[in-house]
Amino acid sequence: SYLSSSLEPPGSIAVGALALVDDAPRIFHADEREVLQLIADRLALELAWAGAHRRLAAEHERLVASALMDPMLNVWSRSAFEQVVTTEIASARRRREPLALGLFDLVQLRLINDRHGHLAGDAALSHVARTLRANLRAQDGVGRYGGDEMAILFCGPDARRAEAVGDKLTRLVRETAVQHGDAALTVELSAGL
Numbered sequence: 001s002y003l004s005s006s007l008e009p010p011g012s013i014a015v016g017a018l019a020l021v022d023d024a025p026r027i028f029h030a031d032e033r034e035v036l037q038l039i040a041d042r043l044a045l046e047l048a049w050a051g052a053h054r055r056l057a058a059e060h061e062r063l064v065a066s067a068l069m070d071p072m073l074n075v076w077s078r079s080a081f082e083q084v085v086t087t088e089i090a091s092a093r094r095r096r097e098p099l100a101l102g103l104f105d106l107v108q109l110r111l112i113n114d115r116h117g118h119l120a121g122d123a124a125l126s127h128v129a130r131t132l133r134a135n136l137r138a139q140d141g142v143g144r145y146g147g148d149e150m151a152i153l154f155c156g157p158d159a160r161r162a163e164a165v166g167d168k169l170t171r172l173v174r175e176t177a178v179q180h181g182d183a184a185l186t187v188e189l190s191a192g193l
Helices: 030-068 078-095 109-116 118-134 159-175
Strands: 002-007 016-021 099-106 141-144 149-155 178-180 183-185 189-192
Touching: 002 030, 016 030, 030 078, 078 099, 078 141, 078 149, 099 118, 099 159, 109 118, 109 183, 118 141, 118 149, 118 159, 118 178, 118 183, 149 159, 159 189
Parallel strands: none
Antiparallel strands: 002 016, 099 149, 099 189, 141 149, 178 183
16 A cells, blocks of 8 residues: 655745555555644744755855855955964964965056956966965965965974075966966065065
8 A cells, every 4th residue: 555745845836746555455544644744844844944054054155165265366264364374373383383474565456457457467466376375384374464465374494495486486477377268477575575
């Protein structure tokens, strides 16, 4: 014997069925059919709520992630970077390991924007962010610290090693032209450690 009720969330089409199966032949009574329908309606409602909750939770996670990352440069936002720095300082103290903080300023970004447009300035910033990310270790953090400033938290190396990496990064940025339309832009960084 088989009795089923469809699972139809409010305002939606049926997504399945809830069934009672009995090995022996029998006739299901009206109250059994009614109870099964009530359970199916409740289950459909719960499934709809669970689906809505999953969608809301995913959207919340996406919004949190987008607030932590600079969407154009794919590096930490300033607030996220500052949180990472605070956490790493406490951790480095416990481990008695050195940290270094490098600040990199894109020289004359305003001039690039004025001469070639803001899309060229965005391309220059993206070039800097890509170069920094591509030439750092996984444990080093990169964040956008200001409009034309990037910051790097070097975890573990002493100041001399961090300075050498900073020099290498400024050289790599300068030596690789940014192609924007017909223009090849040379980007300069000033850096401090």
